[in-house]
Amino acid sequence: MPTDKNIDLTISEGHAFAPPKAAKKILDVAYDLFYRRGIRAIGVDEIVKRAGVTKPSLYRSFPSKDELAASYLRQYDLEYWERFDEAVAAHPGDPRAQIKAFLTRIGKRTQVADYRGCGMTNAAVEYPDHSHPARVVSEANKQELRRRLRGMAVAMGAQDPDTLGDGLLLLIEGAYISGQLFGLGGPAQAVARNADLLIEASLKK
Amino acid sequence: MPTDKNIDLTISEGHAFAPPKAAKKILDVAYDLFYRRGIRAIGVDEIVKRAGVTKPSLYRSFPSKDELAASYLRQYDLEYWERFDEAVAAHPGDPRAQIKAFLTRIGKRTQVADYRGCGMTNAAVEYPDHSHPARVVSEANKQELRRRLRGMAVAMGAQDPDTLGDGLLLLIEGAYISGQLFGLGGPAQAVARNADLLIEASLKK
DNA sequence: ATGTATACGTACCGATCGGTAACATTGTCA
DNA sequence: TGACAATGTTACCGATCGGTACGTATACAT
Incomplete structure (x- = not known):
């Protein structure tokens, strides 16, 4: 069962001052890297680096790397x-x-x-x-x-x-x-x- | 390019020179673990542990983990x-x-x-x-x-x-x-x- | 202005990764 | 007996792994 984390990816994006949420950037980058090079081959450090965010941001939106992969x-x-x-x-x-x-x-x-x-x-x-x-x-x-x-x-x-x-x-x-x-x-x-x-x-x- | 290592796995075993036994055990264990659980998922430490040998033995027979996987x-x-x-x-x-x-x-x-x-x-x-x-x-x-x-x-x-x-x-x-x-x-x-x-x-x- | 909640960053954790240096032990053959 | 090759032992390396404690910045409501 998912926690209440990472279920908000469908929202806003068109709001007045809504900068692309960290969670979305992370998922977008993870999507690309996981698909092209494999899940095991990609570390969370590379994901957050390419997404321009930090590691705690990743773990605030996703409970673990495995759950990020599931997302x-x-x-x-x-x-x-x-x-x-x-x-x-x-x-x-x-x-x-x-x-x-x-x-x-x-x-x-x-x-x-x-x-x-x-x-x-x-x-x-x-x-x-x-x-x-x-x-x-x-x-x-x-x-x-x-x-x-x-x-x-x-x-x-x-x-x-x-x-x-x-x-x-x-x-x-x-x-x-x-x-x-x-x-x-x-x-x-x-x-x-x-x-x-x-x-x-x-x-x- | 492979070195002259790990190309001797086809020989003897009953010959007068009873050569590398460690290499065979390592390859047997690696075969089983790599196949069943994946190459990336298995570390060299687990291989040598299960094979009852030590890490230097592995690297005397195989130049790298990647080459062991190729073998x-x-x-x-x-x-x-x-x-x-x-x-x-x-x-x-x-x-x-x-x-x-x-x-x-x-x-x-x-x-x-x-x-x-x-x-x-x-x-x-x-x-x-x-x-x-x-x-x-x-x-x-x-x-x-x-x-x-x-x-x-x-x-x-x-x-x-x-x-x-x-x-x-x-x-x-x-x-x-x-x-x-x-x-x-x-x-x-x-x-x-x-x-x-x-x-x-x-x-x- | 102040409280409060949320979002984010710095710095760090212990564990494990693949790989190696240096030396001791063993078995086999000459 | 001596020499050699194969293996074992111990300890270590720098890098990276997934994950976190904790302080800071911003936004908004009161």
Whole structure:
């Protein structure tokens, strides 16, 4: 359970004299550093230095580094489903096109130098302990992804929707990982094509 | 560049010169700890303690912790291709059955509590820097995996072998990751089935 | 002006990080 | 027996780790 700390990140920012709160600056910097270089690789000292604040400020807004990491992932979660819902909204009532749009987007994102994959996936690799605050957020995100993909497989009329949903999840996770492993020209660019082949093979009765 | 250290791990053990035993114990312990809990999470002190040796012994056999991590992955690499070649040898001249055997095995391995995925993949996530010694080994392993899968896709007579090979790689990486994310009952158990569907859809002319 | 609450900074903590210097001990072979 | 190589022992290094005690500055209400 969170304390009453760090739950105020949604407010103001547009008020008359509202200088960017320390907590927001800290979270923004932590987001960037944790994602790009890994959570374990980044110390709190570097975060506060880059954020232009001091360490006690960090610990007034976040109870610990682990909880800051969890907050980073909660923010990541929000933006993740925003992107997902964009792909869904772009093709109302057409789950196959929704998947294709989402995967095409992922495939494109992987084709940049220094692509770092999915922050959720990476955090789970960094923290094998299931009770770690960051991992809890990560696992919840992935459970939700699985739930949605299976739902879309049902809507597509798949012969075995659970298998197709899981197959799509495997392809997605594979794209995240191989995107950061291979960089440009890697297998991740083929994720949408393979997903479409898999869907096609899973539909027909 | 490695020095002339730590390149002697393949020899003797029964030979007249009964050489470094400390190095082997260290590497064995490091292998287990690095794989199960992550490289960054394990300090050299814990390694030497569990191995029943002292720190100078470690640094006599390995130039640095990073190089010890690389040695761990080189060992992992050896065993990885052993498992791969076993699946291949079990079905001579039948690449589709070889893939199926390999993936079935992966799917089964993922269905245990506290499954930790692929050591190569995990190391790459832990070390985004492409020049890190551990990552160099990891990337080479994955390049080789891609090469072999594409070759097998050719041998299967795929319409677009590169796409199929990459699709299989995505499924495999997805299984490694989702295996450790979801634990028992997760999507990774469906990896062989989905691969077979994908192959089927990629063959017919 | 004064009290009060909140936000922030200086300086510091003990623990652990990866790594090393210097020396003692052991086992093996010549 | 002597020489050598491998390992162990003890003590230490500077840097960084996550985290905190405590004093100070600012804002606002009375």
